Amino acid sequence: MSATRYEVPGWIGTVLVPTINICLAFLVSGLIIVVIGEDPWQALDLLISGAFGSQEAVGYTLYYTTNLIFTGLAVAVAFHAGLFNIGAEGQAYIGGLGVALVCLAGDANLPTFIIIPLCMVAAALFGAAWAFLPGYLQATRGSHIVITTIMFNFIASAVMVYLLVNVLIKPGQMAPETRTFAEVAWVPFLHEVLAPVGIKLARSPLNLSLALALLCCVVVWAFVWRTRWGYAIRTVGQNETAAVYAGINPKRCIVLAMTISGGLAGLVAMNEILGVQHRLLIDFVAGYGFTGIAVALMGRNHPFGIVLAALLFGALYQGGAELAFEIPTITRDMVVVIQGLVILFCGALEFMVKPRVESMYRWAHRTGTGS
């Protein structure tokens, strides 16, 4: 039957259903915590206060959120072109290399207002280059993007280990890290920025990269939904045959979407390297690229949804760390289980809840209006 389906208001799918799903995920997590002999209410309390209970906690949560916004956006842009970019991890890692090269070369004689934009461009360019290659291979050779981006993660990892161990390492130390960059290249911490205007914040890794991440959200939204290039990318993602019919070149769109995706992933280095670590070190990406996939899926590939999903996962990172610290029987792995359940319920099991909620709404609506 091709008859128009009865319309259910948007907020049911975008607000109510995800909320129910998250509650279900916490419910099951609670049951698991009961099974291992702890009090789930106490755990929940620790999780929430660990993520939001103090200025410092909020700072940490938002710092994690910043990374996840970048990688979430990266995955989403590729997804709009019908590509599953598993490689945000490697692209962010290589983005860090770009930042480090600029800093090592120029932090002695360049002023802040030049070196930071330069680093930003380098981070985006290096990340973009790392995604361009799989994109190009997909477009011209048909090499599957999932396979190539996974492989590129490994290549990035190997390249970075080699460079850090043999080339970029600060002479005279054991740890495979570069020297600490000069302070001119640091992205300022939020508590430092706000101190002169009289706002006192607790110390946390939260820095101005969050503003950059939010700006990226706006830019990505405008690009995808308000430009002809975004239109072309979405057409390719939804129906490649129609794209060819419309005179859109799918190859070009695939390469473009992957390049932008990689550039966004590369910006993780702004937050992680220039904002917090102030030096390049092994494995600084620490899984944000992979969690970005979950963030993009949960956020429905829309920047607004991605901010919310990134906040949720940021809170789980931070609150989970506190929880594992306070209750020794709940280990970090247990926190990963909770994250996994959230992904399971919000992503994989979405269609378990959604049709039921929708039919309940319809039922309520019908009896309500008597039609």
Add this chain to the structure above:
Amino acid sequence: MTPSDRRVDGLRNAIDPPAVELININKRFGSVQANRNVSLSIAPATIHGIVGENGAGKSTLMSILFGFYQANSGEIRVNGKTTRIRTTEEAIRAGIGMVHQHFMLVDSFTVLENVVLGAESGRLLKESLSTARQTLDLLESKYGLEVNVDTLVGDLPVGLQQRVEILKALYREAQILILDEPTGVLTPQESEQLFNILLGLRDRGVTVILITHKLREIMAITDTVTVMRGGEVVAHRTTSQTSEPELAELMVGRKVLLRVEKGISQPGSVVLDVREVETIDQRGVKRLHNVSFNVRSGEIVGIAGVSGNGQSELLEVLAGIRTVTAGRISLNGKPLIDQFNPRDAGQVRGLGVGHVPEDRLRMGLVRSFEAMESSILGIHSDRRFNAMVFMKLDAVLENCRHKMEAFDVRPRNPHLVTVNFSGGNQQKLVLAREMDEKPGLLLVGQPTRGVDIGAIEFIHKEIVAMRDAGRAVLLVSVELEEIMSLADRILVMFDGHIVGEVTASHASEQELGLMMANAATPASAIRS
């Protein structure tokens, strides 16, 4: 046997309980009532037609009878006995068989293997096959359904594949045979053969239910007919006591023009000139052989042919979607495309070629886009809709409203997601987009496939209006009736060749049908 004899045969069995009786069937999908209090009764050993527009509920009803869906309420009686049909297995056990519009066959299996598939009699395939071979021999001679059982199904022409589908049903001892739009893929001659088979089946006691939207078939072959509209039965008729106009009016709910009203064409200069064009697909198969023809301004050139004989490839070549491997195409006297100078679809459109693709959801629209987004597909980079960086969404919206108004697209909601429009309204949206650009040449593929009668009338009028405005129209359709009533000149394609050309006013269905099967070379045909 004359038609009146047939009907007497039909009445002969009137005293027996009906082969199929549906009583007050209701079926809802969400809030859509697909079937509302549908009741009908079919006498055994008759051919019963069910007609209705798309979405009238006829396929849903048959799916309920064949166990794909279950009715929310209502009763099914088979041979007078109340029967619960919850799965297709139960339907088959009740003696019901179905031939689907799209065949459910495995191309790489032989006829025999296809027939046995899912109805194996023992644990060993070999035993099943040898018993099946004997049974099939019997069936074939009994019903006159000759097929070589050892041929691969993929090697059979469509007409014979359909025969295999019928054999499959009969092998499962079906006494009630449902056929869903069986003639959609057949030539007129193949359709004729199918009808003979169906008459033969009926005479041997099989009850046939024929779902179709072609009124001519109903008139030609059925004994009784049920008309459905909007999920309800609006009329039962004895075929001998009704007429095509009456049935059409019942289907649509108002009077319908079955013939296209158009004046004599006044062809002007040559707009499209195609010379010795060939194309080879990815698998290395040549799809077009030495195709040459032209289309003048102010005329509609129709391309007739059984689906899959190169018409789709021809449209795609002309639209710039598929590459030319030999020959040349020119537009208004200027070279457009040849082997060494390809143009993509965007460039071709930019030169004033509109293209209504054959399959709107596969090519012409994006399912998940809002109507306003789909309404600029292909012209999305145009200055009208773009500033330097951002799109002018106001202009897009306004443009979409205008198109919806001009082509009566319902509902008039530019924000509704494309796939939620009915087939006819999706098609109107595509036509509006392509015609609104006032192209010098309009390529139209299957303009009314899966479209309601009311919308067909409208679409035909618009195509004729394009012609009368002095534009060149190339029309590809597998509906011979549509070609004959719309086109001024008809080319027939077979196996990638143009095998004949006739002036529409001199064309007969018989002659075209023979050309479509490549069985005749009329005096007027141009061999290429």
